Amino acid sequence: MLLAACGGSDGNSDTPGSSSGSTSSASSVTAPGGEGSTSSATSHSSLNASSAFSEPASSSSSSGGTESSLSSAAASSATSISRHILFDDFSYSSSNQMPTNGWYVRSGGGGPGVSGASWSRDYVTFLADPTDSSNRLMRMRASTEGSGATTIQSQVTHNGNYLRGTYAARMYFYNDPVSGTDGDQIVETFYTITPLNFSMDPDYSEIDFEYLANGGWGQSKPTMFLTTWETYQPDPWLADNIHTPIVADHAGWRTLVIQVDEDEVRYYIDGALRATHGGKYYPETPMSINFNIWFIEEGLINSTSQRVYQQDVDWVYFADQDILDTREVEAQVEQLRQDGVSFRSDRD
Numbered sequence: 001m002l003l004a005a006c007g008g009s010d011g012n013s014d015t016p017g018s019s020s021g022s023t024s025s026a027s028s029v030t031a032p033g034g035e036g037s038t039s040s041a042t043s044h045s046s047l048n049a050s051s052a053f054s055e056p057a058s059s060s061s062s063s064g065g066t067e068s069s070l071s072s073a074a075a076s077s078a079t080s081i082s083r084h085i086l087f088d089d090f091s092y093s094s095s096n097q098m099p100t101n102g103w104y105v106r107s108g109g110g111g112p113g114v115s116g117a118s119w120s121r122d123y124v125t126f127l128a129d130p131t132d133s134s135n136r137l138m139r140m141r142a143s144t145e146g147s148g149a150t151t152i153q154s155q156v157t158h159n160g161n162y163l164r165g166t167y168a169a170r171m172y173f174y175n176d177p178v179s180g181t182d183g184d185q186i187v188e189t190f191y192t193i194t195p196l197n198f199s200m201d202p203d204y205s206e207i208d209f210e211y212l213a214n215g216g217w218g219q220s221k222p223t224m225f226l227t228t229w230e231t232y233q234p235d236p237w238l239a240d241n242i243h244t245p246i247v248a249d250h251a252g253w254r255t256l257v258i259q260v261d262e263d264e265v266r267y268y269i270d271g272a273l274r275a276t277h278g279g280k281y282y283p284e285t286p287m288s289i290n291f292n293i294w295f296i297e298e299g300l301i302n303s304t305s306q307r308v309y310q311q312d313v314d315w316v317y318f319a320d321q322d323i324l325d326t327r328e329v330e331a332q333v334e335q336l337r338q339d340g341v342s343f344r345s346d347r348d
Helices: 072-076 095-101 326-338
Strands: 025-031 034-040 085-088 103-105 124-129 132-144 152-162 165-173 186-193 206-212 223-233 238-247 252-260 264-269 272-278 287-295 307-320 343-345
Touching (some): 085 152, 095 103, 165 186, 165 287, 165 326, 186 307, 223 264, 238 272, 307 326
Antiparallel strands (some): 034 238, 103 152, 152 287, 165 252, 223 238, 264 272
């Protein structure tokens, strides 16, 4: 659930489903590799493999590298950059440098995730790209020893009042912990969000990529949840959203793109359209851009040994009012890098 922080919310909503008693609807959606349905305002207990995309895992680069998917044509000639953008190449040496560029690195407590867990700035670090010494990556970690008091998570937020346009990020998702026993229900994310001012606030907005490497929310296999929110009530829990679960292994480097167009939200993974949401779920209010990694409440395995999970982020990009496809985003990112730009925000 959400708690306020730094003028925005502390994190994405704890589940994409709703409490029992809410209605559900389904509409057909098409995605390469499988068929499925998009569920609206349903409880996770009602989700099963028949209500999710199920597709074979696609190939991905090995852990720790950034094998570029940019076309040689895009990289060989100058590319025009959208007029008003946010771009961050995450070329920092410490998370202490991030606030200079408008980032809030979360600390303290609160949801989402395991009750009693904390958020640590120390769990946001930067490292050289193992395959490209000129590039750097942001690494975010989460760890637990099986209780709220021993659970530490991480989150970064850019409060820039973003709405219509194209959101994109290049992320490395991990299926296994980097240390300790596997099995915890971990959530690796890229999302946008508006603070919830009161229960069932009609002006609330949220758009989520959430990768559950060990399943959860009614799924037993690795699943990517694509969720667009109308609103929710924290206590007792009641959610009003539309979500598309894609049951597939997404480990490795993935380019994530969200197009917030005039009346619909479109989700792309590696250039393939995976979900289209609209109607009352279309966001009405400006949002912040966020990454976090956290554990699902009641999703921890029965073990007191420490487990450490992580996700890596290569870059994040937003083009205000411009609707770009994945190749256009990648071409602009490559051009910015060729121009020596590590951070740019010129939306004012």
